[in-house]
Amino acid sequence: MPVTIYDVAELAHVSVTTISKVLNHKDFDISYETRQRVLKIIKETNFTPNGLARSLVTKKTNVIGLLIPDISNQYFADIARGAEDGANSLGYNVILCNTDENHQKELEYLNLLKEKGTDGIIIAPISLSEKIFTSEFSYEKPFVVIDRVYENKCKNIYQICFDNVQGGYLATQYLIDRGHRQIGIIAGSRKNRTSMDRLEGCKKAFEQAKIVFDESLLYEGNYKYESGCGGAEYLIGKGVTAIFAMNDLMAIGAYKAVFAAGLKIPEDISVIGYDNVMISELLDPPLTTIMQPKIEMGKAAAKMLIRKIRKEYTDIEAFFEPQIIERQSVRSV
């Protein structure tokens, strides 16, 4: 049987109130001696207050939920790392949930988290289905959205945003600055919001440089390695001098295709990626790429959520800017 606050009270010859007070640092009205005695007994008995009982009365658990598609995906692992750090630094624990992009699982987790009394959640919602934020989602605790972006016109959604338009702009601008004019783009699906945002950034850069955007130099990939190969193969045929792949995986595929065509990087073709996954710096040549501060974003999500929980002021959105990681896969022409 674990020792309770009553046991401690008895051993210290005081009431439970006294114990509770020193436990919660509300002991300004407790005499020095009493406090010392209590502290001593607590240590001796190795007493740990029962968080369940405590939470039952205080109505807070100091636990938050984290709903992401899949922790074994490096992207989300980094976000999770940041979120856990942020939460831990403020005295919160995080319950990990892998939704697998499955609506049903998401709902089940949401329900479990509610039952467990988590104080709030960080979520990368399955789809843009608004249901989550209305009827189906009867979770009345605060939440913060990460990874997906919602228009914040009338809705009231707290979120961590990443400026994908700027990311696309940065990559393209970098190539233009180095004299490239025939720039091929390997994008994600046309239905992918992220990809479309990045493409918007590309177009912006072209426009500023007065380069007319050539639709035929845009290849629709799917963020996978193979589509990087295919895309590069296609673009090489089009005579591009540089390729912007919208993630590093596709950039690696592009490397493969370029080498297969008997060409060199960056001498014959420059390549720029997006994500800065671990291997990108181990490639030969090391890949120049765009980085998203994932850990920082996770941390920010936790901090924003906890401020909401504590009813402290917080902006409704936190914006993060992409950063270019300059390595050796791009050359000036």
Added chain:
Amino acid sequence: MPVTIYDVAELAHVSVTTISKVLNHKDFDISYETRQRVLKIIKETNFTPNGLARSLVTKKTNVIGLLIPDISNQYFADIARGAEDGANSLGYNVILCNTDENHQKELEYLNLLKEKGTDGIIIAPISLSEKIFTSEFSYEKPFVVIDRVYENKCKNIYQICFDNVQGGYLATQYLIDRGHRQIGIIAGSRKNRTSMDRLEGCKKAFEQAKIVFDESLLYEGNYKYESGCGGAEYLIGKGVTAIFAMNDLMAIGAYKAVFAAGLKIPEDISVIGYDNVMISELLDPPLTTIMQPKIEMGKAAAKMLIRKIRKEYTDIEAFFEPQIIERQSVRSV
């Protein structure tokens, strides 16, 4: 104010006992009509039982803790994924804790988890310091050790083990089978248990093939990319025909050194790695490597732990065998 079991009872014109019974499927003695009525009210009011109150009396939370060094490390992310899956399938949630190999943090988490009433924990302990399992570790709930291996002579430690000796054996044997005799090894630190185990496997393979083990063909690395470069450079000088790198990161380094020496893989030098990280199949040529079923191991850890929690029978150790992933970085000589 959330709706409680009392509200439901009142609305359904029955007692809380009745509600509780149908809630917990102990409703064999509840009339059909009553049950239907209760169920209806529960749905209408969207009532969710308060898990805290429930746990307070049942003395179980259906939550387990997962203590790992760092979730942003792919290795642990995979284990975490498996553990979460295993736990979820049995109705448990998992609290994620990053210890950063920091003893202090580990202790703090352990204490927090105790306070929160987690039913058990899965832990990759900091060091082999036995303290964790004795005095300092006053956590009386079940736990399962993962990633590190303890002798189970007198102690009573439940753990998920991976057969590193066999892994080293498999890799070496694979090279020997293909006619290699001058085999270079890029190991981890001499103090690293894992590395020493794998090396033991190598020696076993040599012995069986009646090849005398040449100490000068053993390079002490540190699991990092750079030490893979250095190691390969050294071994090439020694005239090896094959290199066994004890992780893929070092194998990638070896690729770099081999290419830098103007040699080809696998024509001039064969390379075999260990881990099967994502990129290993994207390398050119794709890397032959040894795989550890990380997700499966995480899952097994959760299942073992929960069996312990439920006081069901479980073996004290679960062994996992390495598997060779055959690709194109090794050739027969």
Added chain:
DNA sequence: TTGTACGCGTTATCAA
């Protein structure tokens, strides 16, 4: 400065 007693939302025992 310290203590009594109630409430938090459940489950479980036992009586009706």
Added chain:
DNA sequence: TTGATAACGCGTACAA
């Protein structure tokens, strides 16, 4: 077949 009530371990008015 159903219900009253005592735990569970803690925080906190309010009283002393």
